[in-house]
Amino acid sequence: MSNPNLRRGDKGEDVFRLQSRLNRIGAMLYTDGDFGYATDIGVRYAQDFANQPVTGIADSLLRDWLQSRPEPFPKLDTNGVAFIALEETGGLDYYQKNTQWPHFPGEASGVTIGVGYDLRWNTEADFLATWGNLLPDKVIHELITDIGKRGTKARARELRRIGIAVPFKFAWSVFVEKTLPRFYADSKAIYPSLDHLPGLCRAVLVSIVFNRGNDLRGDKRKEMRAIQMILNRADQAGLNQSQHKLILAEVEEQIVSMKRLWAASSGVFKRRQAEANLWRSGLARW
Numbered sequence: 001m002s003n004p005n006l007r008r009g010d011k012g013e014d015v016f017r018l019q020s021r022l023n024r025i026g027a028m029l030y031t032d033g034d035f036g037y038a039t040d041i042g043v044r045y046a047q048d049f050a051n052q053p054v055t056g057i058a059d060s061l062l063r064d065w066l067q068s069r070p071e072p073f074p075k076l077d078t079n080g081v082a083f084i085a086l087e088e089t090g091g092l093d094y095y096q097k098n099t100q101w102p103h104f105p106g107e108a109s110g111v112t113i114g115v116g117y118d119l120r121w122n123t124e125a126d127f128l129a130t131w132g133n134l135l136p137d138k139v140i141h142e143l144i145t146d147i148g149k150r151g152t153k154a155r156a157r158e159l160r161r162i163g164i165a166v167p168f169k170f171a172w173s174v175f176v177e178k179t180l181p182r183f184y185a186d187s188k189a190i191y192p193s194l195d196h197l198p199g200l201c202r203a204v205l206v207s208i209v210f211n212r213g214n215d216l217r218g219d220k221r222k223e224m225r226a227i228q229m230i231l232n233r234a235d236q237a238g239l240n241q242s243q244h245k246l247i248l249a250e251v252e253e254q255i256v257s258m259k260r261l262w263a264a265s266s267g268v269f270k271r272r273q274a275e276a277n278l279w280r281s282g283l284a285r286w
Contacts, residue, residue, distance in 0.1 A: 006058040010035040018058050021066035022046055023082035026172040028091050031079050041093050072176040075184055075195075080203020083278060084210055085175060087271050088116035095168055101160040102143070104151035111143070111151040111159065114171035116210060117179060119146040130178050134170040180206070186214045190228055193235040200282030201248070204255070204275045211268065220261055223254040230254070245283055252276045 006018055016033040019042070023029055027042030040056050047054045050065045071078050089099045102111045110120020119127065124147050132140060142164055146155065187202075187209040188194045194202055208224070216225050234247040255276040262269040 004060065006035055008035050008037075008040045008056065015039070018043075018063065018066075020079055021063070021069070023078050024066065024069045024072055025049055026072070026082075026085065026092075026168065028082045028086040028089065030086070031082075038091055038093065041091075045092055072172075073180045073184075075199075076180070076203045076206060077199030077282070080200045080207075080278065080282075081176065081180065083203060083274070084180075084207045085115050085172075087207065087267075087274075088210070089171075092168070095171070100165045100168065100171075102146075102156050102164055102166075104153050104156040109151055110149055111146040111155055113143065114166045115175035115179065117171075117174065119143060120148060120150055122147065130174055131170075134174070135166065139164050183210045190214045190216060190224070191231050193231050196235060197231075197248070198282040198286040200285065201251075201279055204279045204282065207271075207275055208255070208258075211271065223258045226254045227251050245286065248283055249280075252279050255279060 006015055011034050013033065015035045016031050018035075019027070019029045019031040019033070019039055022039070022042040022045075023031070025046055027039075027045060029038055029042050043058050043062065044054050044056050046066060047056075047062055050062065052062060052065070073081050089095045102113050104110075105112055105118075108120075110118050112118045113131075117130070122130075124144060127144065127147055128140070131143075135143075142159065142162070183206050184194075184202075187206045190209075191205055194205060197205075205227070212221075212224070214224075215221060216228065230247060230250050234244050239247070255272055259269050259272045262272075
């Protein structure tokens, strides 16, 4: 980085690189090159994580430490990993204020903890294997009762009232070590050429499957089936890179088309548009 220190109000490529490196440890930032409130929170989180003075100023000491941190899930671009986590939690600040407690995202979801871990769609055996060594026994025993059940706002409020919470350090480790590998495999089951895509584009498809599952049946899943056909066409032998990218560009339209399923004011509607934008960005950088 050319700047010796980066602080709130700074903008540019140096800030973009800082945000990308902060995302390695779970800062969950949009990499827009603008050092605003969320980036300030991310820097302070990283300094605390690294046992450095918490100043909100990204100096060379912090940047060197961030540079030494591994990519959280190498099969996906780190900023794509951050995007999924951000969509599931609302970001670091929002997590501390709201998402650290069990919550109910609505629709067909169950009570959800951590980074998008939905108790309705996980078995008791998986829950115990994933969280058993991280959360206190009383928390485990309470949450087991929500396995397999559709959630409600009332139940989420009750769990918060009795003090059930998931520290972010555990939520992040479960997300990158357990949850993402599972959803990557679920995505690859319907999109076999997933490994051939740019890392950001892989993250987009994993984000969609994370949110919707990998069932391809019915009219509501016609865009997901169309994406499957596009990827199959793009993966055929004999195409040069330009031809390959031209076919893959068609995926963006299908992601945008999925917005038909949700009200324009809903978070999922906005998430689909953000995924479409990320897909386009991933192809452009490839």
